[in-house]
Amino acid sequence: MAVYHLYLKNFGRANGSSAVGAAAYRAGERLRDERTGRIHDHAARPGVMHAEIVLPDGLAGPEPAWLRDRAGLWNAAEAAESRKNARVAREYLVALPAELDHGRRLALARGFSQELADRYRFAVDLSIHGPRDYAQSDPRNFHAHLLATTREVSIEGLGAKTALELSDTRRRALGLGPAVNELFHVRERWAVVTNEALRAAGLEARVDHRSLAARGIDRLPRPYIPRIAFELERQGHYSPVAERMRERHRALEAQRQERAASAPRQAPAGIEALEELRRQARENWLRMREGSARAAAEPAADRSRDDDLAP
Numbered sequence: 001m002a003v004y005h006l007y008l009k010n011f012g013r014a015n016g017s018s019a020v021g022a023a024a025y026r027a028g029e030r031l032r033d034e035r036t037g038r039i040h041d042h043a044a045r046p047g048v049m050h051a052e053i054v055l056p057d058g059l060a061g062p063e064p065a066w067l068r069d070r071a072g073l074w075n076a077a078e079a080a081e082s083r084k085n086a087r088v089a090r091e092y093l094v095a096l097p098a099e100l101d102h103g104r105r106l107a108l109a110r111g112f113s114q115e116l117a118d119r120y121r122f123a124v125d126l127s128i129h130g131p132r133d134y135a136q137s138d139p140r141n142f143h144a145h146l147l148a149t150t151r152e153v154s155i156e157g158l159g160a161k162t163a164l165e166l167s168d169t170r171r172r173a174l175g176l177g178p179a180v181n182e183l184f185h186v187r188e189r190w191a192v193v194t195n196e197a198l199r200a201a202g203l204e205a206r207v208d209h210r211s212l213a214a215r216g217i218d219r220l221p222r223p224y225i226p227r228i229a230f231e232l233e234r235q236g237h238y239s240p241v242a243e244r245m246r247e248r249h250r251a252l253e254a255q256r257q258e259r260a261a262s263a264p265r266q267a268p269a270g271i272e273a274l275e276e277l278r279r280q281a282r283e284n285w286l287r288m289r290e291g292s293a294r295a296a297a298e299p300a301a302d303r304s305r306d307d308d309l310a311p
Helices: 019-027 070-079 102-120 168-173 180-200 227-234 240-262 271-294
Strands: 006-012 030-032 039-041 048-054 087-095 124-129 143-149 151-154 157-161
Touching: 006 180, 019 030, 019 039, 019 048, 019 070, 019 087, 019 124, 019 143, 030 070, 048 070, 048 102, 070 087, 070 124, 070 157, 087 102, 087 180, 102 124, 102 143, 102 180, 143 151, 227 240
Parallel strands: none
Antiparallel strands: 006 087, 030 039, 048 124, 087 143, 124 143, 151 157
């Protein structure tokens, strides 16, 4: 059964992360961060099936070599920022259907990367990962990292911040809607292109980006298990953090069932569906924050929840 997953992550100075380090880890390469002097060596990283840089169509003039060079691109992205809290990169982490073969998964991820690059005029560093080679690894865990610059790219270099980075006040002045609408658009587009790929392959499986409530499904989302706790359990150890999260989820589910028994359920429609999506996104964020507070921080700042999409 195909699974929908699209997770957005930011990399910047405020959280001490490095775009160069993030790119090295995702592509499985050894890169030097010119700003800090640190070497990020992930050349021995297993599971990297493909890596390439996708640029917007229609760049005028001859394409400079540094745009296709991973170290050159991300060191340029780091050098372009001076603010201590600047966002240097943003990432779209998506689950790739295990039902597709590698060629179709690559075409799906590459096409979506190109669509984003053309829409926002940024560079996308695409990396496709497969399941790890150990017994506890989920054999369906194919996913792609789309690491994007926060500035538009041209043959002259990195230019102004993309429209995604503008405040809502600035976006209104330019006749654009709220930035959150871009997230809704990207989430929907990933579902659309994924289903198109599944249909083209002659498969019946489909994915849906909408919330459970918007689809009329009367249950809570699965409990969020922090990565460290999930890794402990996957290796056969007991995790009190994971068990507390499940107990809390069971209590919330019992409360939900009590409310459903005492009052008729109304499925949201129209603008209510949009509000329901916003509500669920906030609840997911709160659950993630709570889980992160209970688990120790990951030792490597340039890593993310990339190896297990659905604990």
